[in-house]
Amino acid sequence: IAAWRAEADALLAELRGANQALIEVELPAHLSVSQLVELDTDEQTFAQRLRRPTPFPPNPTARRGTAFHAWVERWFGATRLLDIDELPGAADATASPDADLDALRDRFLSSRWAQRTPSEVEVPFETVIGATVIRGRIDAVFAESEGRWLVVDWKTGAVPEPAKRTSLIVQLAAYRIAWAQLAGVPVEKVRAAFHYVRSGETLEPDDLPDRDALAALLAK
Numbered sequence: 001i002a003a004w005r006a007e008a009d010a011l012l013a014e015l016r017g018a019n020q021a022l023i024e025v026e027l028p029a030h031l032s033v034s035q036l037v038e039l040d041t042d043e044q045t046f047a048q049r050l051r052r053p054t055p056f057p058p059n060p061t062a063r064r065g066t067a068f069h070a071w072v073e074r075w076f077g078a079t080r081l082l083d084i085d086e087l088p089g090a091a092d093a094t095a096s097p098d099a100d101l102d103a104l105r106d107r108f109l110s111s112r113w114a115q116r117t118p119s120e121v122e123v124p125f126e127t128v129i130g131a132t133v134i135r136g137r138i139d140a141v142f143a144e145s146e147g148r149w150l151v152v153d154w155k156t157g158a159v160p161e162p163a164k165r166t167s168l169i170v171q172l173a174a175y176r177i178a179w180a181q182l183a184g185v186p187v188e189k190v191r192a193a194f195h196y197v198r199s200g201e202t203l204e205p206d207d208l209p210d211r212d213a214l215a216a217l218l219a220k
Contacts, residue, residue, distance in 0.1 A: 027218065033136035033174050040217055041167040065156045068104050068197070069122075069139065072154060075114070076121050076140070104156055108197050113152065119143045125178040130215030138175050144191075149183060151175045151192040152202075159196045159203070168194070170217070173208040187211070 028050070031039075039046045108114055123138040142150045153175065160168065172192035180187040193204035209217075 027132065029131075030133045030135060031218075033134060033171050036134060036174055036214070036217075037167050037171050040170045064101060064104075067101055068108075068156050069154060071101075071105060072108065072139070073121050075108075076118055104197050107200060108154075111195070111197070111200055113140075113195060116142055118152075119149075123179070123182070125182060127174070127178040127181050129174070129177070129211055130218045132218050134174055134178070136174060136178065138179060141179055147185060147189060149179060149185070149190045151179050151190060153192075153194050155194050155196045156198065157196070159199050159201050165203070165205075169205050169208060170214065172205060173210070173214060176208055177211050177214070 035046070038049075118140040120141040121139065123141060124136075125138065126133055126135050128134075138151055139154050140152045142152065144150055151172070153172065172194065176190045176192040177187055180190045183190070187210065191204060192208060193202050195202045
């Protein structure tokens with residue numbers, strides 16, 4: 001029994017030592033915008049995911065969001081609307097049904113955005129921030145007066161509480177910087193906003209981080 005206890009104590013001491021060890025994880029040369037948001041939200045969880053990548057479980061909510069974005073793209077760029085069976089992922093018989101997609105479409109069509117004409121939709125980009133290449137895709141860009149632009153990201157989920165919006169603002173900041181680079185205009189001429197389709201609320205932060213602020217986040 002004494003030997004068992006000694007072995008158990010040794011194993012527990014090893015476990016405690018491993019949990020307290022400082023393990024440095026090198027930041028990849030390329031990050032997606034969602035990874036940038038995750039880094040700002042929870043740096044430790046982000047580092048753990050980099051060290052031991054694991055696949056995300058199937059997410060019916062993400063599938064719904066993908067379907068909605070595909071529909072919006074067609075709304076702005078095609079002469080007819082897509083039926084639900086034509087949307088991406090519709091052939092996957094094991095996926096959960098997108099029961100509220102019709103409601104999301106109706107809410108969008110009743111918003112002011114449905115009647116505006118974007119200059120670009122689903123714009124892929126790469127931009128260098130600090131020593132890191134950030135990749136992403138901008139949902140829609142609208143031209144405004146005096147050479148100004150408005151970048152809009154469609155959200156199909158609920159509006160987050162104010163205390164939980166800080167990290168999401170990083171996403172808009174990256175989009176704003178990327179579009180300014182693509183359009184060849186000063187970043188001050190680009191605004192960025194989230195439109196929460198379900199509630200009909202549009203959030204446009206007044207003060208977005210600039211390139212230096214995002215570079216500082218990546219350099220931490």
